[in-house]
Amino acid sequence: MSQSAPQHIHAEELATVEPGGEWHPKIVAFLCNWCSYAGADLAGVSRLQYGPNVRIIRVPCSARVNPQFIMKALQNGADGVLVSGCHPGDCHYISGNLVARRKFTLTKRFLEFFGIEPERVQFSWVSASEGGRFSELMNRVIADVKRVGPARRLVKNLP
Amino acid sequence: MDRATIRKEDIPKLKGEGKFFAPGRKAGDATAFVELVEEPAEILYEYGNVRVPLKQVFFPQTEVLCEYDFDEITEVPLPTESIVVFGARPCDTRALAQLDAVFSPEYKGHPDPYYLRRRENSVVIALACSLPCGSCFCTVTGGGPADREGADILAHELGAAEPGAAKPGAAGSGDTLLFEALTDKGRALLEAHGELFAEAQAGQIETAQKAAAAAEAKVRELNDLGVDLGAELDALKRNMDPLFEDSRWSGLTDSCIGCGACTYLCPTCYCFDIADESRLYKGRRIRTWDSCQFPLFTRHASGHNPRTNKKERLRQRFMHKFSYAVENNEDVLCVGCGRCITACPVNLDIRDVIRAFAKGIQSEHVSQ
Amino acid sequence: MDSRTEEIRQAARKLFAEDKIDLFIGFEAGTLPLRSRPCFISAREAGEDGAVERLVWDSFCANNLAAYLQKYHENEPNRRKPREKPYPRIGIAAKACDLRSIVALTKERQVQRDSLVVVGIPCRGMIDRRKVEAAAAAGAAADSAGGSAHPGPGGAPVEILAHRESEDGVLEVTLRGGQTLSWPREEVLQACCLECRLPAPEGADVVVSGEARKPGDGGYARIQEFEAKSLEERWEYFRGELARCIRCNACRQACPTCWCKECFAEQTDLKWIGVGTEPSDTMFFQIIRIFHQAGRCVECDACYRACPMGIDLRLYTKKIVKDVEEAFGYLPGFDPEAAPPLTTFSEKDTDSFITDPDKPAGAGGDGAGAGPAGHETHAKGH
Numbered sequence: 001m002s003q004s005a006p007q008h009i010h011a012e013e014l015a016t017v018e019p020g021g022e023w024h025p026k027i028v029a030f031l032c033n034w035c036s037y038a039g040a041d042l043a044g045v046s047r048l049q050y051g052p053n054v055r056i057i058r059v060p061c062s063a064r065v066n067p068q069f070i071m072k073a074l075q076n077g078a079d080g081v082l083v084s085g086c087h088p089g090d091c092h093y094i095s096g097n098l099v100a101r102r103k104f105t106l107t108k109r110f111l112e113f114f115g116i117e118p119e120r121v122q123f124s125w126v127s128a129s130e131g132g133r134f135s136e137l138m139n140r141v142i143a144d145v146k147r148v149g150p151a152r153r154l155v156k157n158l159p
Numbered sequence: 160m161d162r163a164t165i166r167k168e169d170i171p172k173l174k175g176e177g178k179f180f181a182p183g184r185k186a187g188d189a190t191a192f193v194e195l196v197e198e199p200a201e202i203l204y205e206y207g208n209v210r211v212p213l214k215q216v217f218f219p220q221t222e223v224l225c226e227y228d229f230d231e232i233t234e235v236p237l238p239t240e241s242i243v244v245f246g247a248r249p250c251d252t253r254a255l256a257q258l259d260a261v262f263s264p265e266y267k268g269h270p271d272p273y274y275l276r277r278r279e280n281s282v283v284i285a286l287a288c289s290l291p292c293g294s295c296f297c298t299v300t301g302g303g304p305a306d307r308e309g310a311d312i313l314a315h316e317l318g319a320a321e322p323g324a325a326k327p328g329a330a331g332s333g334d335t336l337l338f339e340a341l342t343d344k345g346r347a348l349l350e351a352h353g354e355l356f357a358e359a360q361a362g363q364i365e366t367a368q369k370a371a372a373a374a375e376a377k378v379r380e381l382n383d384l385g386v387d388l389g390a391e392l393d394a395l396k397r398n399m400d401p402l403f404e405d406s407r408w409s410g411l412t413d414s415c416i417g418c419g420a421c422t423y424l425c426p427t428c429y430c431f432d433i434a435d436e437s438r439l440y441k442g443r444r445i446r447t448w449d450s451c452q453f454p455l456f457t458r459h460a461s462g463h464n465p466r467t468n469k470k471e472r473l474r475q476r477f478m479h480k481f482s483y484a485v486e487n488n489e490d491v492l493c494v495g496c497g498r499c500i501t502a503c504p505v506n507l508d509i510r511d512v513i514r515a516f517a518k519g520i521q522s523e524h525v526s527q
Numbered sequence: 528m529d530s531r532t533e534e535i536r537q538a539a540r541k542l543f544a545e546d547k548i549d550l551f552i553g554f555e556a557g558t559l560p561l562r563s564r565p566c567f568i569s570a571r572e573a574g575e576d577g578a579v580e581r582l583v584w585d586s587f588c589a590n591n592l593a594a595y596l597q598k599y600h601e602n603e604p605n606r607r608k609p610r611e612k613p614y615p616r617i618g619i620a621a622k623a624c625d626l627r628s629i630v631a632l633t634k635e636r637q638v639q640r641d642s643l644v645v646v647g648i649p650c651r652g653m654i655d656r657r658k659v660e661a662a663a664a665a666g667a668a669a670d671s672a673g674g675s676a677h678p679g680p681g682g683a684p685v686e687i688l689a690h691r692e693s694e695d696g697v698l699e700v701t702l703r704g705g706q707t708l709s710w711p712r713e714e715v716l717q718a719c720c721l722e723c724r725l726p727a728p729e730g731a732d733v734v735v736s737g738e739a740r741k742p743g744d745g746g747y748a749r750i751q752e753f754e755a756k757s758l759e760e761r762w763e764y765f766r767g768e769l770a771r772c773i774r775c776n777a778c779r780q781a782c783p784t785c786w787c788k789e790c791f792a793e794q795t796d797l798k799w800i801g802v803g804t805e806p807s808d809t810m811f812f813q814i815i816r817i818f819h820q821a822g823r824c825v826e827c828d829a830c831y832r833a834c835p836m837g838i839d840l841r842l843y844t845k846k847i848v849k850d851v852e853e854a855f856g857y858l859p860g861f862d863p864e865a866a867p868p869l870t871t872f873s874e875k876d877t878d879s880f881i882t883d884p885d886k887p888a889g890a891g892g893d894g895a896g897a898g899p900a901g902h903e904t905h906a907k908g909h
Contacts, residue, residue, distance in 0.1 A: 067818055068791060068799055071811050075800075076438060088878070098872035102855065106821050108880040109850050113754065113843070114814060115762025122882040136884035153762060156807035158438050159226040185771045187657065187837040207686070210835065211773070220773060221803030290703070292686055294559060413567040416594060418777035420835045436801045447803040453776070455793055504781050504833035505590060506557040506564035 025079040025145040027054045029138075030069060032062045032097070035086035035127045042131030043138075050138035054082075061085065063096035067107045070121055074154040080120045080145035084137070087125040097125070116153060119144035163349055163356035164317070164363060167334045170202060170245055171195060173352055177241030177280070180216050182209045192216050192244065202246065204316070207292045208496055212426035213251040214258060216244055217277045218448075220423075224273070224433070226443040237272060242281035243348070249306035249313070250297045250494040252285040254426035256309030260488050261429055267487075273446070282348050284338070285310035289370050294497030296382035296510060301389020302494050304378055305371035311345035312338050315367035337367045384510055385517035388481065388491045395491070398520050399482035403474070407515055412473040414505045419450030421499035421507075422476070427492045430456075451475050477512050481520075529584045530694075531648060534735045535620055536582050538646045542618045543573040548644055552595060553620040554588040555581040560687045560700070561656045563587040565595070584620070584735075586692055586712060589653035591827040592619055593628035593783035597637045614642040622650040623728040623739065624719075624827040628783035630730070631823045631859050634867055637786050647731025649739035652712070652720030654698060657837065659715045663687055663700055666708040719828040719841065722746030729861040747849050753842065765810065771836040772809040774802070778830035778840060779816060784823040791815060817843045822851050822868040825859050 031037040037058045043050065055078075059065060062085025070081045083104065091097040104123045112118045122141055126134045171179065174195070182203040183193030190203060191211035225234045247255075259278060262271035288295070288304035297303055307313055315337045337359055340346040349356055388395065422428040432449035436442050449456060452472050458464040466472050484492035493509070500508050535553060542548045548570065555566035563585055572578045599615050621629065626645055632638040667685045686703040692712065693699070699709040713721075720726075726739035753761065779785045779792075791799050792812050799815075800808040817824075817840070824844050831841045852858050854877065855868040 068815055071815060072799060075807050075811060082882075088874075088876075095872060098874075098876070099869070101876050101878070102869055102872055105854050105877060105880050106818070106847070106850055109854075110814070110818055110847060112758070113750075113761065113846050114765050114810075115758050115760075117758060123880055124882045124884075125878075133884055137882065140882065140884050153766075154807055154810060156801075156805060158436060159228065159441050159443055185836065186768075188660065189771055189836040191771075221805060290686070293688060410567070410572075414565040414595075416777075416780040416833075418780035418833060419775040420777045420833070423773050423775045424835060432802055434802050436798075445801070445803050447801075448773075449802070450775075453793075455789075501559065502835045504777055504829070506559060506562045508558040510558065 023150055024051075025053050025142060025150070026077070027080040027082060027138075027141060027145060028073040028078040029054050029056045029082040029084065030059050030062070030065045031056055031126075032064075032085040032092075033058050033060050034092035035090065036062075036084035036124075036134070038128035039084075039126040039130045039134040042128065043135040044131075046131045048131055048135040050135040051142040053142050054138055061091065061093050061096035061100070063091075063093070063100040063103075065100065067103070070107065070111075071154065074116070074120070074151060075156045077151070077155055079149075079151040080122070080141060082122050082124065082137075082141050084124045084126050084134075087127055090127060117148045119148045120151060161340050161346065162337065162359040162364060164335050164337050164359050165356050167202075167204070167336060169355045170336070172355055173243055173245070173284075173348065175241050175243055175351070177243070180242065180244045182206055182246045192247070204246075207290070208248050208250070208295075208498065209246070210424065210498065210502075212424060212496070212498065213244065213247045213255055213283075214426055214429070216242065217255070217281070218258065218262075218274050218429065218431075220448045222273060222446045224444045224446055227437075227441065229440045237276040238280075239276075240280065242277060243284070244281065245284045245314075246286045247283060247310070248288055248496070249285050249304060249308075249310065250295075250302055250496040251426045252283055252309035253297075253302045253306050254309070254494045254496070255283065257427050257484075257488070257490055257492060257494070258429055259309070260490070282311045282344050283309070284312040284314055284345075284348075286336075287313060287315045287367070287371055288374050289316060291374055291378045291381065292497060293381055294500045295378055295495060296384065296497060297495035298375060298378045299382060299384050299386070299388055299513065300491050300493050300495040301387075303371075304374035307339075307341050311342045312340050312348065314338050315370065317363055317366055335363075337363050339367075382495075382510065384513045386513065386520050388493075388513070388520070391520055392485055392489060392491070394520055395481055395485045399478065399485070399516075402516055402519055403478065405516070405519075408474045409470050411512055411515060412470045412507075415452075415469045415473050415507055416505055417452055417454065417469050417472070418504065419452050420502045420504065422450040422452055423448055424498040424502045426494060426496055426498070427480070451479070473507075477509070481513075481516075529586070529651075531735045531737055532582065532584045535584050535646060535648070536579050538733050538735065539568065539573070539579050539582060539618060542644055543570055543579070546570075548616045548618040550599075550615055551579075551582075551618040551620075552592050553582045553646075554584065554590075556583055557587070560690050561587055561654070561659055565590055565592060582620075584648065586652070586654040586698070587656070588620075588622075589717065589828075589832060591625050591628055591781070591783045591825075591829040592621065593625045593632060593638075594781060594829065596629065596643070596783075597632060597786045600638050600642075614639045616642050616644070618644040618646060620646050620648060621728060621731065622648055622653075623726050624650075624723070624825045625783075626728040626731060627725065627825040627859050627861060628827065630861055630863050631784055631825070631867075632786070633863050634865075635784075635786075635823075640863065644733065645728070645731040646733045646735060647728030648735045649728065649737050650720070650723075650726045651737070651740050652716040652723070652726070654692075654712060654715050655717040656832075658717075659690075659698065659700065659710075660685075660687065662710060662715060663702060663708055667702060667706060717828060717832075718746070719826050719831075723826070724858075725860060730863075745849075746845060749842070750846050750849050766806065768838045769806065769809050769813060772804065772813070772838060773836060774804055774809060774812070775835060777833035777835060778813075778838075781829040781833035782820070783825075783827070783829070784820060785816065791819075813840070813843070817847055820844060821847050822855075822857060823859055824848050 065083050073081045085097040179195045180192040184190050190206050190209045223235050262274040264270035317335045340349050430449045431446050433446050435444050457466045480492040539551045551568045553566050554563045557564045633640045663685045687700045689701045691699045696712045697709050698712050701707050722743040724742045724745050800811045857868040
């Protein structure tokens with residue numbers, strides 16, 4: 001059973017420290033196409049500011065997000081991962097986010113049990129009309145990740 | 160000098176410029192050859208055999224071969240530091256001799272520089288067994304608890320209890336070891352650290368020899384499998400291959416769950432995988448241990464897999480050890496250490512296989 | 528040997544005699560002390576002298592035999608035609624945990640329950656070989672006069688040459704050198720058995736006599752204690768345990784509910800993790816492998832027993848079992864109709880893990896089970 005790959009993160013973009021400068025976190029955000037991605041788009045069109053630290057990956061539904069995506073992002077050097085979908089009850093595919101909700105409940109608790117900082121892996125519901133909410137959410141996540149510093153625990157150091 | 164005694168507390172001083180490996184405890188009963196870096200070094204003596212075998216030192220489980228960045232390839236330089244290993248049981252050093260043969264230039268013309276470089280720069284000090292375990296069958300494969308093949312020095316604990324002694328766990332008692340140099344490298348090590356050694360007394364040599372003989376007798380008593388594989392190489396070459404289609408293989412392999420514990424803990428198993436790990440344009444090429452027990456081991460790029468079930472895979476393991484290796488290398492690729500038996504989650508026992516086929520293996524002229 | 532050995536043999540004989548099974552999977556004596564091992568008897572062999580007499584039942588029958596069943600029910604990949612050959616009829620000696628695994632596999636369509644005859648054994652708990660070895664080392668060290676000049680951590684090696692379990696539940700071992708030590712079996716039982724909440728197999732086709740042990744409390748206290756530690760302490764513990772993982776896959780292979788023909792760890796068309804012992808890869812493997820057991824793990828501890836390096840996997844399997852039970856009220860049990868928790872949902876499922884930007888700043892959401900009580904979901908229009 002093969003799974004299609006999430007869009008590539010370019011290696012150069014994973015260098016999170018500017019030469020001589022301060023560290024900027026790199027956040028990978030998995031946004032569901034119908035709500036959260038549209039919400040992010042609305043934030044952009046409305047010129048609502050949020051940190052440039054986010055790399056967005058569009059998925060059809062939050063249920064598409066496999067915990068392995070989150071682990072892989074952390075392994076590849078992401079400092080934080082956000083997964084955002086439609087509000088429960090509003091899923092474009094009716095119940096995708098409702099099943100995902102159970103998966104994410106377990107993922108969140110499980111990763112923290114191992115010692116992964118809870119600030120690094122966050123989940124949210126953002127609808128297509130909530131551009132403001134999206135930008136606030138991003139700024140909040142960026143601030144949280146800044147507080148816990150660069151991710152080191154699961155990073156796989158390749159040349 | 161060829162024989163000398165040394166105190167246990169002086170062993171870490173044999174380190175030299177490079178690395179020093181000795182048995183250490185990772186957790187519970189999981190032991191391995193660990194690099195001693197702290198002073199004073201804590202060497203573990205109380206062990207039957209180290210769980211992760213000696214091959215780990217010379218053939219590490221994960222090894223980076225080269226790194227690449229788009230079209231630029233940087234080979235990882237071969238290690239140059241010297242290696243001293245202390246405390247390998249004679250079964251493990253005998254296994255090392257078998258790995259030497261497989262990785263050497265003479266074997267099908269493909270020398271393994273990573274392994275060979277480490278071996279060239281190493282001195283291996285074996286530690287003879289005085290208390291063989293119930294799962295040891297080194298004598299069946301042509302070895303023994305004080306076997307001399309593969310090591311540069313053979314050490315004996317003086318004052319260790321005899322097998323069957325009332326005092327359990329007396330291996331590790333006594334604070335002096337007798338060192339017997341077996342190769343030029345061994346002799347050179349003894350000379351380089353002359354101040355740590357004292358001349359061996361005749362009485363000490365005799366004690367060591369008696370302990371070795373008693374241990375060997377004990378192993379033979381514990382594990383009589385009906386055939387002496389070490390002496391039956393010609394018979395194995397003739398008789399093992401036709402046993403490929405024998406109907407008994409199913410029964411012997413039914414309970415296997417297909418994990419790789421036996422192969423990874425086997426001191427003579429050497430199969431490896433080479434994989435590239437990259438992140439877009441940059442990456443590295445690594446070599447890792449692989450196991451013929453994994454279903455994907457023989458999967459072809461086409462998707463076809465000639466060994467689809469565990470009977471075929473487990474049969475392959477035994478045939479490699481008792482048939483193909485004998486043809487290719489004039490040696491049974493098993494040293495009777497028994498790790499596969501103790502590690503197997505379902506207690507599959509290679510001795511059952513040997514016993515089952517013993518009659519078929521034996522030379523016709525040997526009386527039953 | 529447990530008195531039920533003869534009952535199990537009788538059950539097997541009867542099933543073969545009545546041509547109800549083609550194969551019986553049980554346990555036989557092992558080749559090492561403190562081991563009993565899986566035993567396969569085919570209908571053809573059953574007629575031979577001594578075949579069924581290989582079967583035993585004792586306190587060392589810990590393996591989860593359900594792990595073998597999926598292979599017998601495999602179909603060819605991409606099979607469009609219905610299967611022509613009937614599934615083999617298999618009799619299996621099952622403890623309660625084994626039966627719960629069989630039920631889990633049935634729900635996942637990996638075994639055909641009606642081609643199995645489950646001989647259920649009310650379980651008294653299985654002895655932990657590692658506990659016995661440790662107790663023997665400690666006991667021998669205490670007894671031996673003088674002891675060794677260089678005592679190592681963990682004590683001197685003792686070799687257990689034989690064991691005997693008495694009718695009244697005392698395990699006696701004989702060490703090399705003749706010394707014998709004994710303990711009441713409760714002292715050396717597996718931790719999972721001491722904590723087991725469901726020791727009686729329900730829904731077995733044949734039930735052997737005897738009373739199961741009293742249910743334990745599930746052992747969740749250990750998880751709570753661990754969660755009270757700091758994040759750094761938990762990470763250090765995990766990293767330390769996993770440092771000795773050799774990726775042998777014994778944990779995965781021993782697990783009855785790890786049945787994927789291609790494990791995520793081996794995928795190459797999309798490479799999640801490498802094949803070596805890089806710590807990031809070994810940790811990824813364990814986190815996800817155990818996560819995949821959510822709603823399916825019966826805490827048989829097969830993974831923990833199989834691990835040749837003694838890694839503390841059971842801490843993490845217990846965590847996923849606890850979380851599933853607390854969040855969804857589900858424990859994998861004997862009811863084949865109970866829907867696995869991740870195949871369904873409830874409108875009332877908690878949102879406590881969500882980061883709500885309207886709430887005051889702080890750690891996002893749930894944390895380790897303790898967090899803001901699930902708040903109302905934001906439905907459209909509110």
